[in-house]
């Protein structure tokens with residue numbers, strides 16, 4: 001039975017509106033609207049067209065939607081980014097369904113995150129407490145005072161599911177949520193920069209830990225800006241621990257910060273902010289550094305930005321490799337059982353192109369059509 005919510009989800013994931021879809025498949029926008037509200041069902045012929053246009057199997061449209069609740073945290077709330085936000089949520093839902101299906105055959109790492117503050121504590125959280133939680137998380141990871149080498153790997157081995165995707169927006173950096181007691185993160189690929197990506201992941205972990213118990217209403221009363229600042233503060237504390245930073249250069253100049261940048265894997269801008277919040281530089285010093293920073297045009301890109309390769313999630317790639325090599329799975333099985341296309345699987349599970357999409361599969365689909 002056709003599930004109308006699935007059509008909305010698929011359209012959001014592809015970021016096309018009702019009218020665009022209508023034009024592409026040769027139906028009226030009002031018909032799409034009726035299918036999405038459930039007042040009409042698409043004919044078999046229409047479903048074939050929808051499925052082809054949206055590149056999702058016909059059977060996918062008849063599946064029940066998993067029941068999960070979670071608050072999604074977005075960096076930007078601009079009106080222009082509404083469809084980018086829908087896309088991020090939909091793509092994260094795709095990713096969730098893929099991971100959930102494959103979990104029948106593999107065990108993902110157990111959660112290794114500090115306990116989230118309860119609702120009352122979360123509503124009234126202080127910046128000091130946020131710093132403590134970041135410190136507790138570092139302790140749990142046995143990091144001592146060292147920089148985090150590969151945050152993505154650390155998160156994945158701590159039970160956090162991470163994917164990356166194009167969000168086609170200048171202001172959207174990522175989205176995260178808890179689904180059935182496991183955290184999920186989707187970070188934008190649009191600004192592919194090692195330093196920024198690490199901060200984005202740390203920021204999303206901030207939401208995951210600090211804001212897990214908050215309701216939509218709580219978030220509203222605290223305010224979007226404050227929620228974002230809390231996550232930023234958590235990220236700074238996690239990536240640039242206070243005890244170590246306080247020991248570094250007394251003379252904080254842009255040149256010294258460039259050395260620190262490579263050591264901590266954090267941008268010069270993030271280091272300035274962190275040094276300021278730790279009281280290691282005063283307001284005037286911060287202003288001077290940022291003036292000099294702008295003068296050197298570092299706002300458009302800092303030195304060494306392109307010298308480091310962006311961290312890559314590997315958990316799902318390893319999972320699929322394992323299923324193919326030792327689980328007795330064929331490429332087609334992964335596609336058939338998840339109901340997602342090879343392209344979606346490759347993109348969301350960060351698989352090298354061609355891992356699942358190959359000529360054999362295309363030929364097989366053609367054969368099916370002939371039958």
Ligand SMILES: [Zn+2]
Pocket residue numbers: 073074075203207228231
């Ligand atoms: Zn955020």
